[in-house]
Amino acid sequence: MGIFKTSSTIQENKQFALDQCPVTHLMEKIGSYWKPIILWQLSSGDKRYSELKRAIPAITEKMLIQHLKQLEADNLLIRESRPVVPPFVTYRLTKAGEGLLPVIHAMAEWSFKDKEGAFK
């Protein structure tokens, strides 16, 4: 046991929510603006770093690398680097990452329906 802030109820509550709420559990892993977008790009197959960069022109390189590293640390994708010059690095989904595809596809489907006006 380390030092806990006894007065900070929100932090205690967060741990509770993490255990109890399934959506909270997932949001800790892909709960950011960019991560589902990156996963969507990888859902259609492996991509090189530069391919991702071009496919998501609205993201800065800093954000892209940062999120790729976090997704790798969370075991959702794998980075593969070939020791050549110029560098050749590919990213692909892990099993857990592939497990997210139903979520990502459901997201895409909602957008298509929304643009069709299916919810009007």
Added chain:
Amino acid sequence: MGIFKTSSTIQENKQFALDQCPVTHLMEKIGSYWKPIILWQLSSGDKRYSELKRAIPAITEKMLIQHLKQLEADNLLIRESRPVVPPFVTYRLTKAGEGLLPVIHAMAEWSFKDKEGAFK
């Protein structure tokens, strides 16, 4: 396509991404930590403000209200207020909000599988 801007800014690219990428389109509406959690709570039926507050103890009132208002503005939920004292306010999903249920349920399912170790 016709004319490309050699120095396109992130904001211009964002508009492009918004039009082109379905996941980006959705992330503009529910791409935050709390929104899917709120939608998950409403997926099991209408809830009063205080019920939501108790169901999501890790959120502050300020954040809860703020996100409820944004979700309402984005036409994902409806706020219904009865003119009584003490106040009686309920929140429920719109058609577009209900359309998100497959996404939310897919999220929950991933969590259950992940906790089972299905992706190990």
Added chain:
DNA sequence: TTTTGTACTTACTTTTTGGCAAGTACTTAC
């Protein structure tokens, strides 16, 4: 020889989000 392309990294600044605490208004219960 300068440029291009690869895949990053770093330092700095701005913007957004979030947390804490207090206040509002009104009524019923104790």
Added chain:
DNA sequence: GTAAGTACTTGCCAAAAAGTAAGTACAAAA
């Protein structure tokens, strides 16, 4: 008459996320 419950609102400040811009290393192409 004080507290509790309802559904918020407001202000201040800290923390986190994101944007900007530059730099790194190396080789091949122009």
